[in-house]
Amino acid sequence: MAKQVKKKIARREYSRADVKELRAHSRAKTPVIQIAKLTKRTVGSLRQKARKLGLPLGHRR
Numbered sequence: 001m002a003k004q005v006k007k008k009i010a011r012r013e014y015s016r017a018d019v020k021e022l023r024a025h026s027r028a029k030t031p032v033i034q035i036a037k038l039t040k041r042t043v044g045s046l047r048q049k050a051r052k053l054g055l056p057l058g059h060r061r
Contacts, residue, residue: 011043014049020044026055 014022018039025035035057036043050057 019049019053022050022053022057023055026050026057032058 014035019037024036025038032043035046039046047057
């Protein structure tokens with residue numbers, strides 16, 4: 001069997017522009033999956049950052 005190589009996680013800091021974009025998407029009620037594709041970040045990362053900033057993101061009924 002071939003040995004599997006674990007993919008290294010590339011962490012990127014959130015810049016002021018990233019935070020500004022996240023706030024804009026929060027106000028526009030953009031779905032989290034769509035924001036993830038646009039920003040090239042994971043859904044979990046976006047949810048964590050939004051929670052730290054106190055932004056509503058995700059479940060809206």
